Amino acid sequence: MGYPHKPHERETLVLSTHFGDHEAIPLDGWKKRGGYQALQKALGMTPAEIVDVVKASGLRGRGGAGFPTGIKWSFMKPGDGKVHYLCCNADESEPGTFKDREIMRWTPHALVEGCAIGAYAIGAEVAYIYIRGEFTEPLRHMEAAVKEAYAAGILGTNAMGTGKTVHVHVHKGAGAYICGEETALMNSLEGRRGNPRIKPPFPAVAGLFGQPTTINNVETLAAVPHILNRGADWYKGLGRADNPKSTGTKLWSVCGNIQKPGNYEMLMGFPFGEFLHEVCGGALPGRKLRAIIPGGSSVPIQTLEEAESSLMDYEGMVAGGTMLGSAGCIVIDDAQNLVKQIARLARFYAHESCAQCTQCREGTAWTTKILERIVAGDGTTEDLDTLLEIADNMTGKTICVLSDSCATPVVSGIRKFRGDFEALIKKRKVHPVPAVA
Amino acid sequence: MSATHDQAEYTSVFTGAARTELDTIMSRYPTKMAALLPALWIVQRERGWVPPEGMAEVAEALDLTPAYVKGVVTFYTMYHQHPVGKHFIQVCTTSPCNVCGAEGVVDAFLKHTGCEELGVTSADGRYTVIEVECLGACGFATPVMINEEFVESVTPDRVPEILSSLK
Ligand SMILES: Cc1cc2nc3c(=O)[nH]c(=O)nc-3n(C[C@H](O)[C@H](O)[C@H](O)COP(=O)(O)O)c2cc1C
Ligand code: FES
Numbered sequence: 001m002g003y004p005h006k007p008h009e010r011e012t013l014v015l016s017t018h019f020g021d022h023e024a025i026p027l028d029g030w031k032k033r034g035g036y037q038a039l040q041k042a043l044g045m046t047p048a049e050i051v052d053v054v055k056a057s058g059l060r061g062r063g064g065a066g067f068p069t070g071i072k073w074s075f076m077k078p079g080d081g082k083v084h085y086l087c088c089n090a091d092e093s094e095p096g097t098f099k100d101r102e103i104m105r106w107t108p109h110a111l112v113e114g115c116a117i118g119a120y121a122i123g124a125e126v127a128y129i130y131i132r133g134e135f136t137e138p139l140r141h142m143e144a145a146v147k148e149a150y151a152a153g154i155l156g157t158n159a160m161g162t163g164k165t166v167h168v169h170v171h172k173g174a175g176a177y178i179c180g181e182e183t184a185l186m187n188s189l190e191g192r193r194g195n196p197r198i199k200p201p202f203p204a205v206a207g208l209f210g211q212p213t214t215i216n217n218v219e220t221l222a223a224v225p226h227i228l229n230r231g232a233d234w235y236k237g238l239g240r241a242d243n244p245k246s247t248g249t250k251l252w253s254v255c256g257n258i259q260k261p262g263n264y265e266m267l268m269g270f271p272f273g274e275f276l277h278e279v280c281g282g283a284l285p286g287r288k289l290r291a292i293i294p295g296g297s298s299v300p301i302q303t304l305e306e307a308e309s310s311l312m313d314y315e316g317m318v319a320g321g322t323m324l325g326s327a328g329c330i331v332i333d334d335a336q337n338l339v340k341q342i343a344r345l346a347r348f349y350a351h352e353s354c355a356q357c358t359q360c361r362e363g364t365a366w367t368t369k370i371l372e373r374i375v376a377g378d379g380t381t382e383d384l385d386t387l388l389e390i391a392d393n394m395t396g397k398t399i400c401v402l403s404d405s406c407a408t409p410v411v412s413g414i415r416k417f418r419g420d421f422e423a424l425i426k427k428r429k430v431h432p433v434p435a436v437a
Numbered sequence: 438m439s440a441t442h443d444q445a446e447y448t449s450v451f452t453g454a455a456r457t458e459l460d461t462i463m464s465r466y467p468t469k470m471a472a473l474l475p476a477l478w479i480v481q482r483e484r485g486w487v488p489p490e491g492m493a494e495v496a497e498a499l500d501l502t503p504a505y506v507k508g509v510v511t512f513y514t515m516y517h518q519h520p521v522g523k524h525f526i527q528v529c530t531t532s533p534c535n536v537c538g539a540e541g542v543v544d545a546f547l548k549h550t551g552c553e554e555l556g557v558t559s560a561d562g563r564y565t566v567i568e569v570e571c572l573g574a575c576g577f578a579t580p581v582m583i584n585e586e587f588v589e590s591v592t593p594d595r596v597p598e599i600l601s602s603l604k
Binding site: 004083092093094095096097098100101126132133134135136137167169171172173174175176177188189190191192193194209253254255256257261262263297328330332333336340341344345348351352354 | 465466467468470471472473474475477478499501508509512513514515516527530531532533535536537569570571572573574575576577578582585586587
């Protein structure tokens with residue numbers, strides 16, 4: 001639902017049904033709302049059966065890359081004699097994205113249940129939920145939920161009386177966007193600096209503590225209990241009929257210059273224009289929407305026209321010149337200096353680069369410097385070429401894609417809003433040359 | 438900064454309840470090293486920051502070297518390597534909040550706390566104000582984190598009232 005607003009009639013509530021409902025937070029309230037029925041069911045199935053249901057549902061990762069969850073789980077081989085791990089990625093730091101925070105604040109047991117099912121399905125006895133350090137309130141709720149679940153015998157060495165072992169632990173991060181990248185997250189959990197690892201080996205082969213590991217986003221795992229309860233066919237049926245590749249509902253975080261910022265749960269494939277103008281209330285009084293970054297700060301910027309003709313699913317967003325990403329929708333209106341905001345995003349990436357790769361460390365810093373120079377009125381037309389050249393050198397050349405993510409708003413910004421950059425450059429201050437004595 | 442930090446005053450964190458807490462945490466992981474971030478959080482909770490002696494103590498408890506621990510501490514932004522004001526105020530200014538006026542919120546905090554600059558503690562030791570990157574609450578612009586608490590939808594005119602509610 002559009003928390004903090006009442007749900008909009010055009011939303012489809014699944015994960016967000018209980019957002020804003022304080023009684024859904026503790027275990028007894030959660031059980032009254034159907035909690036832990038899916039886990040009970042799952043523990044009576046074989047791991048392979050669960051993986052098949054998730055595969056058939058078409059669920060794809062909600063952390064940004066959209067990888068099919070059932071297929072990811074099938075890379076794990078329960079019974080191979082190795083210790084397996086599940087990591088839940090609750091690092092949520094992509095600018096524009098604040099959906100996992102609401103899942104953990106309002107429905108912490110939904111995530112505990114999703115983690116327990118996921119762990120069992122991949123042959124892991126231990127799941128870690130890695131929560132960003134700034135999320136103090138979600139962390140408190142998650143710790144309380146885990147404690148309640150242990151006390152009630154839902155977790156532990158005899159989970160729900162089935163004799164199976166399922167542990168879920170909460171791990172607090174300490175401030176670093178990069179720890180949302182899955183291999184950096186594993187390093188951080190191990191007590192190291194959060195530097196991403198070179199792949200291969202992939203986590204399913206050698207992940208956390210060198211063991212086969214699956215990493216999933218909060219929203220991905222929170223969707224799993226619903227799929228087990230209501231069936232793969234129900235989930236697959238949510239979405240537009242002509243695109244079986246995107247199924248289910250998606251939480252959209254909407255922020256920036258919009259009437260009703262908040263989280264909205266929409267069917268895959270919903271028309272983006274109607275979403276922005278009707279569901280989210282459109283532009284602020286006297287202003288016009290201008291640029292939309294629909295999937296978190298790492299995806300290409302859309303013009304309003306592109307956004308208005310896009311459909312809100314993985315393929316629809318690609319067709320609209322961008323990506324669904326983490327569905328953190330940043331709305332920028334005509335009262336803003338767009339170049340300044342792109343510069344601010346570049347500064348974000350420069351600040352968050354782990355500095356392992358030269359292209360990223362140097363590229364994010366120079367991109368920021370040049371953009372800030374343009375914003376200050378000291379830019380030149382050549383600066384735009386230099387920015388594009390640097391961006392090219394930052395794309396597809398590093399251990400992880402943080403570098404690419406910095407280049408994306410710059411390249412799409414210059415392509416789609418070149419006039420904004422040129423207007424600032426034209427106003428260039430002329431510095432008098434000091435007379436030489 | 439080191440003037441406020443008296444070497445002689447440091448007493449061990451990991452005794453009694455905090456030691457038990459650390460042991461419980463360590464039991465959740467197959468390696469001791471994995472308890473590093475949690476151990477540093479305990480030091481910061483107990484001492485207000487992570488002093489070099491705290492890093493040494495953590496290193497000893499987890500069979501690591503102080504240099505390794507320092508390398509990790511400096512990677513993460515949330516561990517204080519210096520004492521900070523009683524109220525540590527973090528204001529998000531990343532683009533989604535920036536387009537909603539976050540810079541004005543920063544200015545208001547600086548003005549009303551008497552902090553001369555970002556990151557510099559006020560003369561009375563009560564406040565430190567810093568700008569931070571996305572706090573993951575962009576729909577509630579501008580979110581401000583004061584110690585462990587989030588204040589949502591902060592505007593410049595709310596700043597005096599927020600400050601006066603702090604003890
Ligand atoms: C720089 C960077 C930051 C990321 N941050 C997050 C994050 O905060 N949360 C998240 O779930 N995934 C994040 N990801 C994606 C993860 O690497 C990973 O793909 C995801 O957690 C897998 O889960 P899913 O398959 O359920 O989506 C990030 C990726 C990169 C490259
Ligand atoms: S940009 Fe400010 S909280 Fe996300």
